[in-house]
Amino acid sequence: MSTDSGPLSDEDSTMGDGVDLNGHANGIGNGSHLPMSDDEDMSLLQTVPPRRNLKRKKSNYAESSDEDDIPLASSPAKQPTSAAIPMPGAVAATTVPSSKASKSKRLGTKKEESDDDGYLKKPQKKKPRKKVKKEESSDDDIPIVAPKSSARKRKVKPESEAESSDEDKPIIKKTSARKTPAKKAKKEEDVEQPASKVNGKAKAREINDGEDEGKGKGKGKKKKKEEEQEEEVYRWWEADPNGDGSVKWQTLEHNGVIFPPPYESLPSHVKMKYNGKDVRLPPESEEVAGFYGALIESDHAKDTVFNKNFFNDWKEILKKHPPLDGTKITTFEKCDFRPMFDYFESEKAKKKALSASEKKELKKAKDDMELKYTTCLLDGRKEKVGNFRVEPPGLFRGRGEHPKKGSLKLRVRPEDITLNIGKDAPVPIPNMPGKWKSIQHDNTVTWLATWTENINQSHKYVFLAAGSSLKGQSDMMKFEKARELKNYVDRIRANYSGDLRSKVMAERQRATAMYFIDKLALRAGNEKGEDEADTVGCCSLRCEHVTLESPNFIIFDFLGKDSIRYYNRVAVDAQIFKNIRIFKENKEDDDSLFDRVTTASLNKHLNSEMKGLTAKVFRTYNASATFQRLLDESDLEGATLQEKLNAYNKANRLVAILCNHQRSVPKTHDQSMEKMRQKYKGLKYDRMKLRHGLFGMDSKYKKIDKYKEDESDIDDDWIVEYEEQMKSKEIEKAEKKFAKENEKLTEDDLKPQLDSVLEARIRHIEEEFKRLAKERGKTTVAVKGNKTPEKLMEGIDKLTERIKSFKLQMVDRDEGKEVALGTSKINYLDPRITASWCKIHDVPIEKLFSKTLQVKFPWAMEVDTEWKF
DNA sequence: TTGTTAACTTAGAACTTCCCTA
């Protein structure tokens, strides 16, 4: 494989599932089985002890939480202060106190970590520090280990002071001067308290001119609205670029966010049970019990960590809001949430059973209530807001082995939320009691509201919708940056290919990491904390994640973003193979493979190769470039629409595989494939019947190539079975029709038909199928009605088309059962590739882009057929 | 210089709507 050919093709790599890699056991020892190169017999590479993996102790959180109390209580700043907050229903119990500083958690962690000379306790405990061997190797092909200048947070072991003179310099030293935009200066001065500024709804209402139209007249109104919206599309991509991009807006008006409704207690007859007995819960603890009750049939409820975290948090709530009947809830296993679950299910069923008009009414009421939050005024233009609904309280559904999954996510109140709004804009009034935490006027950011979530202290933002000008601009810039890489990529590849043999360990590791990012589209792979799921990306790969297989295969097996497994057995260049062997030497499974590379250092280097280049840009570039190449390669001369769509989806699928975008196989996949197979055969049966009819008219047609060939995959047994099924269905249909006709007659006060009518119809069907049975095995049959050979031939040709197209659909569905196409389409494939391709091949864009995607990518729709990524 | 954090993008799961079939 060449080093400059872009992402690996599927011949080079395989993505499979469930392959158990025995290689782990001898992963490190593997080296000894490999052909020795001339460097092998030299003295061992002197590596500074590599970083260790913090994650290995992943269960700590859940285990310790028993004694430490639940996460809720682990940080004093997070203690609920429900009593002080007057709120309806159980709101208080699930509410995060406004006082906490978002940093509290991190600071706490930091302190704990630095207790011990700056080293993390756990890894230290887990493994004795490695003996540092002397650097004496001068092997031509083994990189010198240039010491890191400081210990990394995660697992770089302390390096001796002597090592600190750094020979590990990047080829190009980048200036680190980063300009601070106007941002910071603004921020502080702009924060102010909301109350003073609240000048009422009247002004705020100006924002949503659509709102008051509510009383207008039905249909015409809707159409008019749509037209209006269309008119309003701001063609930002045709406007002059404004400045350096750091200022995002001049004026901004919006109505804030919409809070979920307060908790409503369950009807008095719905009670959870404890130890078999009903428990009377106050609303505060009932609400939290309900969060769990709704999930008892889901996989979450089968998860011990989830259950443990939920129960710990719930017990905290119960301490403050104990059962009204004095029940002491201490054992999770004695809790029975089934009555709650059943109630929720019945409510769902009731909702489902509403008539269409009732549903419509409810939806309209909701839409009307939300309308004013759905848009904002950005520089005087109306733009859609994205997630204007505040996340409701619930149980945290962390993915994979997240140690905090199941924890209680508290209700967010106005006091938690900072709004970002134009200086002269009216401050909106929250739709629940309370005052905003603060108001700021920072026009260098795009968010309208933010708050800090209580479980991981992560920041939540309200942004504009995907179709807004701000998001569109940023999207277009992303793809333009990726396209720019085209002009640099050859040089970059040449550079890293050279560095694969660098004498400096850091450079060699970096080059190897770049190779993976470039060829395999791996993510950068930041460090992760102990209180997160153990997932990795390129820079954070550990030795256990890569296995060498002679002569030149590397097997990757790790959990990536969202704990999705990345499994790939891939052929690599000899030098890569050798490097990985060297990087793994003297390390243990849970040591970092690239112990001298961080995402920051890697990106710094990338930026020196091309301004603005990061690991992420490579992923976008490779996805789009691959997609363009695959589309260009497919020969669609004379292809049908379905064939074109299939070619497109195939290219899309290959990119999705490259990016490892997976989905779980739909539960009904096998069943639906079987149905499709039956339908496919049915179509072939129909065509066979037409052919035989044609031959019955004139045997000369038997000589025409396209008609003479028999349907290969339908045999006699199948035909018997199929005809039987058809007969039953026909009879059933006739019975239903008969019943319906009679019903109608009765309604109209007419006499219903006699049963003999139905009997006659059934007899007719049976005779028809008897005739078919007689025809079995014959290739010439009589045709009913006044069909001409031309009509029959036309019918056969149409069926042939349908069969072909249907077959393609089947293949498409089966091949795509584990691959999520949407993620790459939404995020990685330059939409202009699709727009241009559609024009070239005369494919309507709506066949490939849903309405949402068309709204997201208006800027891409006008490219011409010459445009290439 | 390095760790932390704010701000943003990317991601699969969960939910809703649409459309086809029986």
Next chain:
DNA sequence: TAGGGAAGTTCTAAGTTAACAA
């Protein structure tokens, strides 16, 4: 014309990155 499955949409978790702070 319901109901079942696929497609589309929403939700929010989980990444990346660069500015900021120590």
